[in-house]
Amino acid sequence: MLSxxxxxxxxxxxxxxxxxxxxxxxxxxxxxxxxxxxxxEDELELSxxxxxxxxxxQLEAQTRFSRKELQILYRGFKNECPSGVVNEETFKxxxxxxxxxxxASTYAHFLFNAFDTDHNGSVSxxxxxxxxxxxxxxxxxxxxxxxxxxYDINKDxxxxxxxxxxxxxxxxxxxxxxxxxxxxxxxxxxxxEVFFQKMDKNKDGVVTIDEFIDCCQNDENxxxxxxxxxxxx
Amino acid sequence: MAAGVAAWLPFARAxxxxxMPVANLPMPVAPTEKNKRQDELIxxxxxxxxxxxxRNTLDRYPDTLLGSxxxxxxxxxxxxxxxxxxxxxxxxxxxxxxxxxxxxYPRYECISSYEEELAFFGIIPEIIGDCCYEEYKDRKRxxxxxxxxxxxxxxxxxxxxxxxxxxxxxxxxxxxxxxxxLVFYYVTGFFIAVSVITNVVETxxxxxxxxxxxxxxxxxxxxAFFCMDTACVMIFTVEYLMRLFAAPSRYRFMRSVxxxxxxxxxxxxxxxxxxxxxxxxxxxxxxxxVFRVFRIFKFxxxxxxxxxxxxxxxxxxxxxxxLLFSLTMAIIIFATVMFYAExxxxxxxxxxxxxxxxxxxxxxxxxxxxxxxPKTIAGKIFGSICSLSGVLVIALPVPVIVSNFSRIYHQxxxxxxxxxxxxxxxxxxxxxxxxxSNAFLHSKRNGLFNEALEFxxxxxxxxxxxxxxxxxxxxxxxxxxxxxxxxxxxxxxxYDSLFVFLPLxxxxxxxxxxxxxxxxxxxxxxxxxxxxxxxxxxxxxxxxKKHHTPLPNASAPAHxxxxxxxxxxxxxxxxxxxxxxxxLSTSRSSLNMRVDDPASLNCQSSQITxxxxxxxxxxxxxxxxxxxxPAAPTxxxxxxxxxx
Numbered sequence: 001m002l003s004x005x006x007x008x009x010x011x012x013x014x015x016x017x018x019x020x021x022x023x024x025x026x027x028x029x030x031x032x033x034x035x036x037x038x039x040x041e042d043e044l045e046l047s048x049x050x051x052x053x054x055x056x057x058q059l060e061a062q063t064r065f066s067r068k069e070l071q072i073l074y075r076g077f078k079n080e081c082p083s084g085v086v087n088e089e090t091f092k093x094x095x096x097x098x099x100x101x102x103x104a105s106t107y108a109h110f111l112f113n114a115f116d117t118d119h120n121g122s123v124s125x126x127x128x129x130x131x132x133x134x135x136x137x138x139x140x141x142x143x144x145x146x147x148x149x150x151y152d153i154n155k156d157x158x159x160x161x162x163x164x165x166x167x168x169x170x171x172x173x174x175x176x177x178x179x180x181x182x183x184x185x186x187x188x189x190x191x192x193e194v195f196f197q198k199m200d201k202n203k204d205g206v207v208t209i210d211e212f213i214d215c216c217q218n219d220e221n222x223x224x225x226x227x228x229x230x231x232x233x
Numbered sequence: 234m235a236a237g238v239a240a241w242l243p244f245a246r247a248x249x250x251x252x253m254p255v256a257n258l259p260m261p262v263a264p265t266e267k268n269k270r271q272d273e274l275i276x277x278x279x280x281x282x283x284x285x286x287x288r289n290t291l292d293r294y295p296d297t298l299l300g301s302x303x304x305x306x307x308x309x310x311x312x313x314x315x316x317x318x319x320x321x322x323x324x325x326x327x328x329x330x331x332x333x334x335x336x337x338y339p340r341y342e343c344i345s346s347y348e349e350e351l352a353f354f355g356i357i358p359e360i361i362g363d364c365c366y367e368e369y370k371d372r373k374r375x376x377x378x379x380x381x382x383x384x385x386x387x388x389x390x391x392x393x394x395x396x397x398x399x400x401x402x403x404x405x406x407x408x409x410x411x412x413x414x415l416v417f418y419y420v421t422g423f424f425i426a427v428s429v430i431t432n433v434v435e436t437x438x439x440x441x442x443x444x445x446x447x448x449x450x451x452x453x454x455x456x457a458f459f460c461m462d463t464a465c466v467m468i469f470t471v472e473y474l475m476r477l478f479a480a481p482s483r484y485r486f487m488r489s490v491x492x493x494x495x496x497x498x499x500x501x502x503x504x505x506x507x508x509x510x511x512x513x514x515x516x517x518x519x520x521x522x523v524f525r526v527f528r529i530f531k532f533x534x535x536x537x538x539x540x541x542x543x544x545x546x547x548x549x550x551x552x553x554x555x556l557l558f559s560l561t562m563a564i565i566i567f568a569t570v571m572f573y574a575e576x577x578x579x580x581x582x583x584x585x586x587x588x589x590x591x592x593x594x595x596x597x598x599x600x601x602x603x604x605x606x607p608k609t610i611a612g613k614i615f616g617s618i619c620s621l622s623g624v625l626v627i628a629l630p631v632p633v634i635v636s637n638f639s640r641i642y643h644q645x646x647x648x649x650x651x652x653x654x655x656x657x658x659x660x661x662x663x664x665x666x667x668x669x670s671n672a673f674l675h676s677k678r679n680g681l682f683n684e685a686l687e688f689x690x691x692x693x694x695x696x697x698x699x700x701x702x703x704x705x706x707x708x709x710x711x712x713x714x715x716x717x718x719x720x721x722x723x724x725x726x727x728y729d730s731l732f733v734f735l736p737l738x739x740x741x742x743x744x745x746x747x748x749x750x751x752x753x754x755x756x757x758x759x760x761x762x763x764x765x766x767x768x769x770x771x772x773x774x775x776x777x778k779k780h781h782t783p784l785p786n787a788s789a790p791a792h793x794x795x796x797x798x799x800x801x802x803x804x805x806x807x808x809x810x811x812x813x814x815x816x817l818s819t820s821r822s823s824l825n826m827r828v829d830d831p832a833s834l835n836c837q838s839s840q841i842t843x844x845x846x847x848x849x850x851x852x853x854x855x856x857x858x859x860x861x862x863p864a865a866p867t868x869x870x871x872x873x874x875x876x877x
């Protein structure tokens with residue numbers, strides 16, 4: 001008898017509780033009451049970053065581009081990235097469009113780190129233009145320096161075999177699967193071996209910046225290729 | 234490669250320096266730009282609205298009009314801009330395609346005009362961006378459906394040689410094609426109605442003998458109902474067999490829905506005939522009788538609305554399925570809850586969960602019969618939640634079904650409306666076309682008047698008559714003239730007032746004819762004009778005044794009073810003989826009376842004139858006619874133009 005009463009009473013309570021919660025939820029949805037002070041909408045404000053580059057004169061002074069060239073560069077930059085900064089995703093996207101057959105994302109990652117000199121996760125127009133200035137209008141020394149910086153993934157001043165292997169694999173990835181002759185597993189490794197044999201003078205397993213620059217300056221092919229992209233812009 | 238990233242190509246090339254130290258082989262030579270132009274702005278003037286952009290922007294897509302040298306055709310030297318006489322609104326989207334690499338389709342734009350613009354500028358529509366591609370495809374599909382509907386209507390025309398079977402099938406499918414088919418259609422409709430009513434009335438209790446209980450009519454007048462049923466089933470069987478015979482693909486016909494309905498409608502009768510009054514199977518027999526009601530579905534051949542409803546339900550199958558599934562879920566949940574809520578109360582009707590299903594369904598669909606009501610408070614609370622949620626669950630998929638039905642229904646309406654409007658539209662279009670051709674005649678007549686006026690030197694009339702025909706019109710008329718001269722034929726036109734112009738090849742006499750004709754006294758021998766019927770007009774010869782040799786004998790029919798002028802130049806050319814027949818009322822037929830201004834040339838004359846024009850060129854369509862001009866000596870072909 002009591003259990004029967006408890007059954008009905010219990011269900012009644014449950015019913016009333018459900019009703020109360022539902023009405024509270026309804027009021028919350030209608031916006032009449034709010035539970036916590038921090039709402040979700042504020043978070044959205046921070047994500048849109050706007051960046052305006054320094055003036056044209058400063059950039060002209062800092063880089064070796066002329067005014068017109070800077071204008072052209074900025075227009076292209078801003079067209080693709082209206083917010084003024086490139087984050088790594090966009091960078092990878094853009095770079096991958098030039099290499100449709102392969103996967104350029106790994107190499108793009110290394111490139112991004114090389115361009116992002118202040119390591120804040122985004123490449124602004126200044127970073128972009130500085131990097132390009134070195135690559136296109138710099139001295140051989142500067143270019144080689146930049147290349148070394150690219151290979152040195154952890155920026156400790158030494159290129160180890162592992163770092164070089166990563167870079168090599170990234171470069172070969174860009175080629176894609178359909179190559180002739182067919183890409184084999186050990187091709188990057190072999191290529192790294194050749195590279196180290198050439199570069200590593202004291203055979204200590206790492207390549208320092210001096211070894212690198214010395215070796216490259218003595219290599220005719222490399223010297224000739226450095227001049228290749230002179231009139232890109 | 235998208236256009237936007239073309240700007241990043243210098244960067245990608247610069248970054249290639251990273252590969253240099255790694256490479257073992259020498260690099261290939263880089264391409265150099267021969268004449269490195271500075272990027273310049275170009276102005277695109279589209280119907281007055283000026284768009285400016287960099288030249289490089291347009292060069293991104295070299296296989297389009299703007300990106301290739303094709304745009305040089307539109308270059309305007311004086312204003313130093315490219316002028317396009319196209320729609321500037323659509324051009325906005327096209328230019329944005331060059332700028333951003335994405336082609337958008339504006340919703341307010343008509344799909345055919347947009348496609349035309351794209352075709353003009355050499356852009357394929359498939360590049361439309363994902364954001365607008367759906368809309369574009371939908372509109373295109375609608376357009377294609379509409380075109381197909383128009384074509385299908387044209388296909389309705391009867392093919393000349395159709396076998397009997399094909400004719401029958403066509404009669405079945407489109408009842409409006411022949412009277413027989415229409416009769417058959419209505420007869421079958423009538424019998425379907427009779428059959429359905431019979432089935433219904435069969436169960437109504439008729440008046441009975443006082444000592445017995447009420448019996449339904451079916452049992453009282455068994456024979457009568459049986460006869461009606463037999464008759465209907467006969468008709469249906471015959472109809473089904475005829476359709477089966479006429480169907481182009483019998484197998485496909487037998488699988489179609491309508492034929493299955495037909496079979497289901499008539500089968501119970503035959504099964505009932507075969508089966509005896511066996512007690513065991515009488516239950517099944519009763520069930521079979523239920524299938525007789527399927528005859529009502531045969532009406533869907535007669536009603537388009539029913540067909541649309543069926544088609545809608547078929548196309549909304551997923552929504553219906555979702556509705557059913559969610560309802561089932563909700564029913565089970567609420568039935569369980571109600572059962573346990575009402576378990577405690579005494580004499581509750583909620584004896585089991587399936588028993589509660591009935592309550593839940595009735596509550597969720599807001600029917601509320603009241604045969605089962607909760608008595609406890611908890612039961613009442615849950616019952617109210619149940620009814621509220623029922624309203625929501627049922628209301629959600631219904632608009633989808635409704636919108637589907639509405640769309641299909643309107644499509645059908647549109648097809649019917651278009652078919653109805655087509656006749657009116659075609660008539661209007663025909664009128665404008667004849668106006669265009671009549672403009673030609675007008676101009677010729679004006680030209681004639683102008684020439685005639687030259688001889689009378691009447692300036693004010695000259696001004697009045699030399700009204701402006703635009704340059705375009707005059708060029709068009711000149712073109713038609715040239716065609717006539719080339720083919721040595723005359724243009725004969727139908728005119729709704731009584732004029733016809735018969736210009737003749739200028740090499741011969743450079744004349745245009747006035748054919749004046751009346752409607753009465755037409756000799757039965759002169760048939761109507763070959764190309765048009767009821768053509769009347771006036772024809773006069775312009776230069777006949779110069780060589781005014783009255784013809785001794787015209788070949789006109791006897792009762793006509795011809796005054797004819799013919800020129801025959803005795804040269805190598807074969808000449809056109811023209812006959813000018815004057816109305817009886819006037820005495821002279823000289824063309825010098827150029828008083829034939831339009832007003833007087835109405836059908837006052839009671840004369841019928843026949844003009845016989847002989848045309849030297851061989852391929853001439855000779856209209857039927859039997860009046861020949863013997864005076865025209867050496868022609869091979871005669872074109873007789875006679876007016877009724």
